[in-house]
Every structure is written in structure tokens, then in C-alpha cells.
Amino acid sequence: MSQPAPTPVVRxxxxxxxxxxxxxxxxxxxxxxxxxxxxxxxFHTEIDDAYAGQGLASILVREALDDVRSAGLRIVPVCPYVAKFLKKHEEYADLADEVTPEVVEWLDGALKR
Structure with missing residues (x-):
């Protein structure tokens, strides 16, 4: 008998x-x-190759967005995965602001790239 898969934890x-x-x-x-x-x-989402295909990115982003909502913040989805997630999950559309050139320029400066 196989053991149940471990429950992922987001922090x-x-x-x-x-x-x-x-x-x-x-x-x-x-x-x-x-x-x-x-x-x-x-601005970036990454799942280790050893854990690919398990739906972890979706769990991760969903819980991150739930945390943002509970904190009363908004999001800007520069990360392509987060942007794609938002298109599939309209229940988070009210949290999202548009990615603008000004935000991207600010992010580049904040990341020193």
C-alpha cells in the first residue's frame, strides 16, 4: 500500500x-x-525539476495571491507564470494592476539589473 503524497507547504x-x-x-x-x-x-516563479508536473506552481501562486489579498495589497504580474495563472483564475482579477513600462523600469532598478 502506498503512502499518501505529502502536502506541500507555502511560506x-x-x-x-x-x-x-x-x-x-x-x-x-x-x-x-x-x-x-x-x-x-x-517577477519570477520557479519549480525545481525534481518536482515538475505536480501542480506545485499553481498551489504556490494561489497561496501567495491569497496572502496578498489578506494583507490588503494589490499585485503586478510581471512574471509570465503569474500572468498566465490570473488569466485562468478570474477570482483574482480584482487584485491585479497592469504591467507598465514604468513598473518594469522600477523593478529593474530595484533588482539592479
Missing amino acids: RVDARHRYEILVDDKAAGFTAYRDRDDRRVF
Whole structure:
């Protein structure tokens, strides 16, 4: 008899500006952000290859957006995965602001790239 799959855990790590998803207490991926006023600008989401195909990115982004909502913030989906998630999950559309050139320029400066 096989054991049930472990339940992934998502945690916000403010010091690293990201939400991490863990499986069996092992880091499986993250979505990175920077805060600008009342907006959380998501710019990169990554799941480790060892955990690919398990739906973890969707769980991660859903829980991150739920956290943003509960904090009374808005989001800017610079990250292509977060933008794609929003198109499929209209229940989060009220949180999203448009990605503008000004936001991208600010993000580049914040990330020093």
C-alpha cells in the first residue's frame, strides 16, 4: 500500500522577498516579488525539476495571491507564470494592476539589473 503524497507547504519569506513551497520540508520552488507601495510585484516563479508536473506552481501562486489579498495589497504580474495563472483564475482579477513600462523600469532598478 502506498503512502499518501505529502502536502506541500507555502511560506512567505520576507527577508528573501519570496514565497517558497516545500514538500517534506524540502524547498521545491518559489515565486519572487518586490513591494512597491501597496503593490506586490511578482517577477519570477520557479519549480525545481525534481518536482515538475505536480501542480506545485499553481498551489504556490494561489497561496501567495491569497496572502496578498489578506494583507490588503494589490499585485503586478510581471512574471509570465503569474500572468498566465490570473488569466485562468478570474477570482483574482480584482487584485491585479497592469504591467507598465514604468513598473518594469522600477523593478529593474530595484533588482539592479
